Amino acid sequence: MKHVLRSLAALLLLTSATGMSPAWGRPPAGDYNGDGTSDLAVFRPTDANWRIRNLSSVYFGTSSDLPVPEDYDGDGTWDLAFYRYENHLWKIREITQIYFADNGDRVFSADYDGDGCADPAFFRASGMWKIRGITSFYFGMSGDRPVLGDFTGDGGADPAFFRSSGGLWKIRNQSRFYFGGSGDYPIPGDYDGDGTDEAAFVRFQGLWKARHLTAFYFGSGYSSEYPVTADFDGDHTCDFGYFRSSNGFWKIRDKGSAYFGKSNDVQITNAYLRFF
Secondary structure: OOOOOOEHHHHHHHOOOOOOOOHHHOOOOOOOOOOOOOOOEEEEOOOOEEEEOOOEEEEOOOOOOEEOOEOOOOOOOOEOEEEEOOOOEEEEOOOEEEEOOOOOOEEEEEOOOOOOOOEEEEEOOOOEEEEOOOEEEEOOOOOOEEEOOOOOOOOOOOOEEEEOOOOEEEEOOOEEEEOOOOOOEEOOEOOOOOOOOEOEEEEOOOEEEEOOOEEEEOOOOOOOEEEOOEOOOOOOOOEOEEEEOOOOEEEEOOOEEEEOOOOOOEEOOOHHHHHO
């Protein structure tokens, strides 16, 4: 396993970005400037500071807010947004604010109808899903982990869950299969560039596995290493990476490494993975 030891900054400068979007017809996860590549980004809870490497530093929200950035207006760039548990407020910077969800709900956002704009959504322990302005339904049960991905390649995210107790993946109205097990964390993404997302997981002993594609060991297995999968080089495939929250160290497999952020920062390049 080769690792090119150079900074991600140099990598991104050398990459010729086309601006094309990957699966879902959307920008890559964490593309905050619309150049077709994912940006290193962190949220600092101590002072609600949002920091995007080589782009900006913004104070927005409070220390207890949950970051939920995504492309909410369909302009090809990710927007800063947060969810406030105490009053169920979603606030999307310079766009809008809404009240949606309730105590104990697990909130997230994705483009479920394929219109290019992310839709606020939540999963409730009862198995209820609600996608704002679109639909609500029961799918799964308490303890299931919602999984975000376009598993069919139709341009919209498909409701899905991972049940770690038995390794069950279930994609609503599509398929079900077993992959992984207890303690594994789902990290779906388009890892082969075919326009559809693949099931994948990371095991904190350092094992990464993408279904029908690859398996390898990467990272030290430290509890402070959080998976960050995104398109860091603009080639329209998802790269495997991690963020070490203890010291702000980022490493992207076969691409490079960099320090950005500091202890206890939360990565917001792939905000869905902030749960882990």
